Amino acid sequence: MQDKKIKKKLNLLHKFNLKKILNSAHTLVISLSILITILIIFNYHIMNVNRTYMFNGRGEFVSIQNGAISLNHDVHLFIGSDLTYNHDEDFVVIEYTFGYYLPRGLDMMPLLVQRGADDLGFSLRGLIEQGSMFNLVEPYQNKIFFNRESMNRLDNGLYFIIEAITIDGIEIFDKISMDISRLSR
Numbered sequence: 001m002q003d004k005k006i007k008k009k010l011n012l013l014h015k016f017n018l019k020k021i022l023n024s025a026h027t028l029v030i031s032l033s034i035l036i037t038i039l040i041i042f043n044y045h046i047m048n049v050n051r052t053y054m055f056n057g058r059g060e061f062v063s064i065q066n067g068a069i070s071l072n073h074d075v076h077l078f079i080g081s082d083l084t085y086n087h088d089e090d091f092v093v094i095e096y097t098f099g100y101y102l103p104r105g106l107d108m109m110p111l112l113v114q115r116g117a118d119d120l121g122f123s124l125r126g127l128i129e130q131g132s133m134f135n136l137v138e139p140y141q142n143k144i145f146f147n148r149e150s151m152n153r154l155d156n157g158l159y160f161i162i163e164a165i166t167i168d169g170i171e172i173f174d175k176i177s178m179d180i181s182r183l184s185r
Contacts, residue, residue: 063083064080078136090123090124
């Protein structure tokens with residue numbers, strides 16, 4: 001009785017002939033099509049989630065070299081590069097604002113900005129050359145500095161702006177448009 005059941009199952013398998021189906025061209029084409037579709041979707045997702053930018057620029061008061069921005073699904077990094085003071089003369093400033101901005105219509109949206117004021121004053125050269133203040137590591141979930149709006153505006157440009165008032169009342173303004181290039185799609 002059990003032999004009959006086994007024979008019946010073997011006959012069914014023989015009719016079904018799994019080996020024949022797996023070796024057919026249709027099965028191979030369908031399987032490869034599905035695999036290629038999955039790989040294309042995965043690659044598209046990876047390329048759109050990870051964005052990397054490099055930037056640099058030069059103005060009257062500062063040079064910015066080798067800046068980098070990396071936005072991916074784990075962490076957002078902003079490395080503001082090495083800032084070099086260009087101007088021949090150093091100024092003592094009693095009020096200052098400088099940092100990175102993103103264009104928003106006719107206005108500028110602050111990204112990373114430092115402000116300060118003191119009646120005795122600060123050396124503008126000293127303030128600018130302590131460039132480590134523009135290094136940022138932000139977990140993906142926080143979205144304080146790199147929210148959806150700021151991440152979308154990166155493709156429109158990046159600026160470094162210096163606004164200061166010297167101890168003598170002279171106003172300093174330098175707006176530097178960064179040469180920014182997106183390394184990933």
